[in-house]
Amino acid sequence: MMFDFYKESFDYKTFFLAVVLGTIGVLAVNSATFDSGMREFFIRDIVWQGIGIFVALAIMFSSNRLLENSAYFFYAITVVLLLFVLVAGKRVASHTSWLGLLGIGGQPSELAKVATILALSKFLAENGSEHLDWHRIGVAAGIVGLPMLLTLMQPDLGTTIVYLAIFFPILFWAGLQPIVIVALVAPLVIVVAEFTGTAALIITVLAFAVLFFLLSRKKLFAVTLSFVVAAFGLFMEYFYRKLLQPHQQKRIQIFLNPNLDPQGAGYNALQARVAIGSGGLFGKGYLQGAQTQLRFVPARWTDFIFTVIGEEFGFAGGAITLLAFGALFFRGIRIAELVKTKFASLSAIGITSVLLFHVFVNIGMNINLAPIIGIPLPFISYGGSSILSDWIMVGILLNFYAHRKEH
Numbered sequence: 429m430m431f432d433f434y435k436e437s438f439d440y441k442t443f444f445l446a447v448v449l450g451t452i453g454v455l456a457v458n459s460a461t462f463d464s465g466m467r468e469f470f471i472r473d474i475v476w477q478g479i480g481i482f483v484a485l486a487i488m489f490s491s492n493r494l495l496e497n498s499a500y501f502f503y504a505i506t507v508v509l510l511l512f513v514l515v516a517g518k519r520v521a522s523h524t525s526w527l528g529l530l531g532i533g534g535q536p537s538e539l540a541k542v543a544t545i546l547a548l549s550k551f552l553a554e555n556g557s558e559h560l561d562w563h564r565i566g567v568a569a570g571i572v573g574l575p576m577l578l579t580l581m582q583p584d585l586g587t588t589i590v591y592l593a594i595f596f597p598i599l600f601w602a603g604l605q606p607i608v609i610v611a612l613v614a615p616l617v618i619v620v621a622e623f624t625g626t627a628a629l630i631i632t633v634l635a636f637a638v639l640f641f642l643l644s645r646k647k648l649f650a651v652t653l654s655f656v657v658a659a660f661g662l663f664m665e666y667f668y669r670k671l672l673q674p675h676q677q678k679r680i681q682i683f684l685n686p687n688l689d690p691q692g693a694g695y696n697a698l699q700a701r702v703a704i705g706s707g708g709l710f711g712k713g714y715l716q717g718a719q720t721q722l723r724f725v726p727a728r729w730t731d732f733i734f735t736v737i738g739e740e741f742g743f744a745g746g747a748i749t750l751l752a753f754g755a756l757f758f759r760g761i762r763i764a765e766l767v768k769t770k771f772a773s774l775s776a777i778g779i780t781s782v783l784l785f786h787v788f789v790n791i792g793m794n795i796n797l798a799p800i801i802g803i804p805l806p807f808i809s810y811g812g813s814s815i816l817s818d819w820i821m822v823g824i825l826l827n828f829y830a831h832r833k834e835h
């Protein structure tokens with residue numbers, strides 16, 4: 429009987445991929461902390477990986493309705509914790525995002541991401557997500573916006589942006605028209621384009637205008653959206669050039685381009701790129717990376733842990749890691765297609781989107797294609813809260829797969 433259950437209900441592919449990534453993480457953390465006086469992080473990483481696997485399996489074996497029925501309660505608990513962080517949180521690395529209990533520290537914002545996925549999916553599933561009017565979109569934005577605002581107040585910009593990777597993909601999967609998604613995303617992209625340069629701003633505005641015309645049957649509506657986007661672009665140009673002080677402009681420029689301050693704010697990114705580039709095709713060998721072992725790369729067991737993989741295992745090691753992530757994303761989308769309930773389908777897409785966003789931004793930080801905003805690499809970067817959150821999301825996917833035939 430037990431064998432039949434595992435054969436029919438256990439998604440061993442998703443579980444195996446997560447274990448592979450967790451193992452890569454343990455090896456990388458070991459190398460990053462080797463002979464550095466930070467060995468306790470390696471031990472803690474093993475412990476948290478073990479706890480995460482246990483929690484994931486416990487979630488898999490739980491009732492198929494437990495996650496949906498407790499979604500709002502879980503969401504409320506995490507919002508309260510985020511509020512408590514602002515009052516009595518511990519300040520670490522310029523962020524007041526940690527809570528300490530019995531000598532154990534944690535970041536409620538990591539669990540809040542999971543809770544927000546479940547709460548948003550439950551709301552859309554029980555309120556006719558096939559008819560997404562502006563009222564429902566507004567409520568959905570409020571569900572995501574509350575923990576997003578509380579996280580921004582810590583301030584934790586990296587985790588704040590992750591909530592956008594929850595909001596837009598779930599709305600798209602719920603049936604929101606692509607043109608509405610593009611219209612909602614446009615202001616965010618324009619802000620980044622403006623900080624990049626005037627030419628990038630003009631190209632971005634024109635690109636959105638073309639998209640509006642291609643996606644909308646009502647050309648007057650497309651023209652209106654184009655004018656709104658252009659007006660917002662002009663406002664951002666005025667705001668950046670006239671209202672910001674020169675030193676504020678410089679901070680933004682360095683944030684987007686670390687090469688402007690190689691000995692200061694850009695040091696981490698440049699050292700990370702050197703480490704990965706020096707790895708070549710097959711790397712320098714485990715525990716043999718000069719940048720890693722001589723500690724040139726700061727935060728090498730957290731934000732910049734991919735540099736350890738790139739330097740010591742080379743392009744081959746990086747490619748294997750990315751293939752494992754890619755296969756995990758495919759499994760998440762596949763589960764979203766297989767399940768019979770709207771809640772499970774939306775939640776699976778939200779989980780997949782968050783993991784994908786983390787991987788894209790973290791590796792982008794490491795190879796200088798994305799600004800440094802402190803987002804960990806799932807299963808691999810050291811951090812008890814983030815590792816536990818990753819395994820909780822895997823456990824939810826395993827639960828959905830086990831109950832995929834139930835309505």
